[in-house]
């Protein structure tokens with residue numbers, strides 16, 4: 001729920017057994033991104049430092065724009081961003097069909 005999000009602080013939610021989303025509320029906007037940092041694949045983005053619409057990964061400090069997933073320089077790895085919809089105080093995140101990890105049984109067929 002929207003009321004459960006703290007301003008400028010991330011929360012982590014499971015998408016499934018292997019995938020997580022990090023959700024941030026900044027002002028009246030909500031952003032959802034992959035919780036796994038694209039730099040070294042550490043699931044700590046939700047613990048990142050938020051400034052304006054950017055989050056800095058707590059592991060090595062790479063900074064990503066929460067809207068675009070790009071680094072402010074426009075170069076380097078990009079954080080995956082997800083579409084967010086707010087309805088009646090509930091936060092809905094569009095889960096991508098292609099997950100970062102998919103260890104389902106059919107992955108081994």
Ligand code: FES
Nearest residue numbers: 037039040057060
């Ligand atoms: S793992 Fe995030 S900046 Fe290195």
